[in-house]
Amino acid sequence: MHELELWSLDExxxxxFDIFEELAVDNLSxxxxxxxxxNYETRGYADVVPPGExxxxxxxxxxxxxxxxxxQVGLTAEPGAADVVLARILLSRDKEESLCHALWRGQTF
Known part of the structure; x- marks a missing residue:
């Protein structure tokens, strides 16, 4: 059995971000x-978290x-407000697995 080659968290x-940029215009309001x-240049972020429910x-x-x-891809909050999560993207760290799913702001499970 071969050892898995994993993407780094930065990768x-x-x-x-690439997926978000390509699909956002068709999936966000x-x-x-x-x-x-x-606001993306000053407030845009991507945060890696464990897969949600x-x-x-x-x-x-x-x-x-x-x-x-x-x-989670979104915008950091204005003072006194919550961050705005615009997309939640499920990815695999395994470079051989092409798993990718996205949920956009306004969509729910």
């Missing part, structure tokens, strides 16, 4: 997309906390 964030376009059903497979991550 996963970059990959999630016009207001959310405009908000992102106006509901991904197993959406991905139709068991998820390993060591191999699967959720990357």
């Amino acid at each position: 996963l964030c970059d990959h999630a 016009a207001a959310d997309y405009q908000l992102y376009q106006q 509901g991904w197993v059903d959406l991905a139709a497979q068991e998820l390993s906390p060591e191999l699967h991550v959720e990357v």
Whole structure:
């Protein structure tokens, strides 16, 4: 059995941003997309977290906390407000696995 080649967390964030940039215009409301376009340079972020509830059903497979991550892409908060999560993207750290699912602001499991 061969050893898995894993993406780094930085590489996963970059990959999630690429996916977000490609699909955001078609999946966010016009207001959310405009908000992102106006603020991404100063407030845009990607945060790697353990996969949240509901991904197993959406991905139709068991998820390993060591191999699967959720990357949340959004905008940091204005003072006194909460961060705005615009997309939650499920990715695999395994370079041989092409798993990728996205949920956009306004969608739920």
